[in-house]
Amino acid sequence: MLRRPAQAASRLAFFDAAPASSLAALKSMSNPSPTGPNPTGVVTRFAPSPTGFLHIGGARTALFNWLYARHTGGKFLIRVEDTDRERSTEAAVAAIFEGLDWLGLKSDDEVIFQHTRAPRHVEVVHELLAKGRAYRCWMTVEELEVAREKARAEGKAIRSPWRDSPEGDLSIPHVIRFKGPLDGETLVNDLVKGPVTFRNIELDDLVLLRADGAPTYNLAVVVDDHDMGVTHVIRGDDHLNNAARQTLIYQAMDWAVPAFAHIPLIHGPDGAKLSKRHGAQAVGEFADLGYIPEGMRNYLARLGWGHGDDEVFNDEQAISWFDVADVVKAPARLDWAKLNHTNAQHLRKADDARLTDLALAAAQKRDEPLPDDARERIARTVPEVKEGAKTILELVDHCAFALKTRPLTLDEKTQKQLTEETVERLKRLRDQLASAPAFDAATLETVLKSFAESEGVGFGKFGPALRGILTGGAPAPDLNKTMAALSREESLGRLDDALAPRA
């Protein structure tokens, strides 16, 4: 049932490579396995059409393909479906690869650009013609419209009168259609939906080659999937109907039909098809909102697929557990709250240095000016605040208190708390802090506790004032952590600013 990838290799070699302008992108996007063995023979592919950004639903489709390939020890390939030259743009190609790259999904072989394979597609069409499984059709647009209306009224598939008549004038532009069987039925044994049968009479004779000689999608996918040795076609369930038509083409060519897995689309929180009004759609937007790739992968994997009670897991676990057959049949809704939670779980596990880089980059995008030592400040603060942040953007918010420069302006609430008694007490605390053996959160916790004890008061007597002085009212973690994040010098400085006798 499974075709060896080697069988496909020779075919592909005969086509020219992608446009030079895209070569750089290709290099970075492909990650050919050095050895190349593929014991299970599984080959999956993600085949986006470059007419826009990488949609979150497409990203999940890519992820499922990738997970399944990894799970089976097979290959994951990427093919750009750009047969529609009018609508395909290079900007879109770049955007899609940027999204995939961010998500960490790379092709195991060179990326295929479908339009470069047009000669091969034409070749196959001529084979079908020779086999009597395709025919030339000179129907005009007007004729088609009439036929379509009639077919719709009768509840039948559209048929061309040229199907059974002698060929017309070859010099007049015409399309080439597939000659589908009129009886029997076609079974699509879908891995997700189960067996689905279509009566062949319902399936129309789809156009294989346009009047301008360009191949159409339904033909190109079949030829490319076959030539690339794709064994598992995992794609959106908007293609379920196409699967039957495509199966017919495989059969006409005597090619093995790949396994199909049609996964449901992702809907917006209200259950409607995901669109602009639901907030983000493009994976790039999720990146800008401060989600991190591993959090996104985890959330996306859990959307429409589950493994018992496991909610938060890493790639290794996802790979070992994932199976397309377990994908849920119904469409899932995007849930921002759960995305946030999942992302937060991964954020807290992420490396501090990496988070510092991400937070700094996000902070630089904001309008507020940053101190020269912003990186150092963020680096000190990240470990103390990352557990409370759901996104990188929130992480930056939580670093804000540390990015303020002296002297801080104290809010009214804090100023009111600075009674003579409190000021004197904080001065005593200042001395304790100055002589603390170390300035990490753990040490400071001890210092604060013993100070409160020696003063014979609770934290309530000086905590709020201290906090106000240290943060200027910005949200911050526990006082000991806040001071550790600020450093001894900055903490004492902020205290001195506030405790100095007023002029």
Add this chain to the structure above:
RNA sequence: GGUCCCUUCGUCUAUCGGUUAGGACGCCAGAUUUUCAAUCUGGAGAGAGGGGUUCGACUCCCCUAGGGACUGCCA
């Protein structure tokens, strides 16, 4: 209109003929408390409706309703 797909707490899911229908997010309450979070404990919350099959149905079958896809010389 026709063909096809889908339907368990608000949301994501578990269950694969016998469970007090489990978990997670969110929500509510409490704990903690030096702000905002985070954290911990507890709670409310579901098998679209109707028929079958069966000793027994969320699970199998049929119908209805609702949602969706396709029906292009788009992909």
